[in-house]
Amino acid sequence: METDVKRRIMLKGSLAVGVLGVAAGAGLLTPRVVLAAWPKEAFAAKMMPEMLQALLGSDSAQESGEIKIKAPDIAENGAVVPITVSTELAGASSIAVIAVNNPAPLVASYELGEGTEGFVSTRIKMGKSGDVVAVVKADGKLYSAKKEVKVTIGGCGG
Amino acid sequence: MAKKSIKIRASLKDDVTTVKALMTHPMETGARKDKKSGETIPAHFIQEVTCESGGKNLLTAYWSGGVSQNPYLSFKFKGGNKGDKLTLSWVDNKGESDSAEVEIG
Numbered sequence: 001m002e003t004d005v006k007r008r009i010m011l012k013g014s015l016a017v018g019v020l021g022v023a024a025g026a027g028l029l030t031p032r033v034v035l036a037a038w039p040k041e042a043f044a045a046k047m048m049p050e051m052l053q054a055l056l057g058s059d060s061a062q063e064s065g066e067i068k069i070k071a072p073d074i075a076e077n078g079a080v081v082p083i084t085v086s087t088e089l090a091g092a093s094s095i096a097v098i099a100v101n102n103p104a105p106l107v108a109s110y111e112l113g114e115g116t117e118g119f120v121s122t123r124i125k126m127g128k129s130g131d132v133v134a135v136v137k138a139d140g141k142l143y144s145a146k147k148e149v150k151v152t153i154g155g156c157g158g
Numbered sequence: 159m160a161k162k163s164i165k166i167r168a169s170l171k172d173d174v175t176t177v178k179a180l181m182t183h184p185m186e187t188g189a190r191k192d193k194k195s196g197e198t199i200p201a202h203f204i205q206e207v208t209c210e211s212g213g214k215n216l217l218t219a220y221w222s223g224g225v226s227q228n229p230y231l232s233f234k235f236k237g238g239n240k241g242d243k244l245t246l247s248w249v250d251n252k253g254e255s256d257s258a259e260v261e262i263g
Contacts, residue, residue, distance in 0.1 A: 038220055107224035120217075
């Protein structure tokens, strides 16, 4: 009888260790999956104000002529739309690229290091025609500019 | 992950270094469907790209699946010197990663 109880405790113990081991193993196997810095909420946001709030901590951006978006007027292939954002704004610390009519509007967010110029160039997908908005954070304030791109063939879905 | 998924070049001109990088990645949004089977293709895209030189962070990019397949990235910075090492690395939503080093020329 007594041995039986002991055996049971042993089993319980080893089971617990087993579960812990698996948990730790899982944790070790995915070392960099948890990207705390990746702004998940902002990427999930459908509307501009909540996106900007989640991403940059403010929901209003002032239009600025000092941000230039270089993008084609007509994009024949929505899967590859070259977008270049440049700004002369002093103290620019981040640039966000938003395709307003995309299912996930926030496409890319760049944090600029010290000495990095207000210039980024990427190719993005666009589901359909619409505005491409660039939001620049400079000295804690948000500035924006937009450019309409007409898309002949969509780049999202299939 | 396939080896050498990053092509990178950094060139210095008039105190401004221009970095151009091309990465090989499917950049699946997770919304696309396989035409034959009708099944949704799971999301697989680069989430974070970082670039640094001399222990200084130059650029951090956070991406969604809205960036085109085989992403291209270009940016400029001041204060680089010829021969300086520059490292670019990416991590995707599956935890895969790669990095490449280049000398500023």
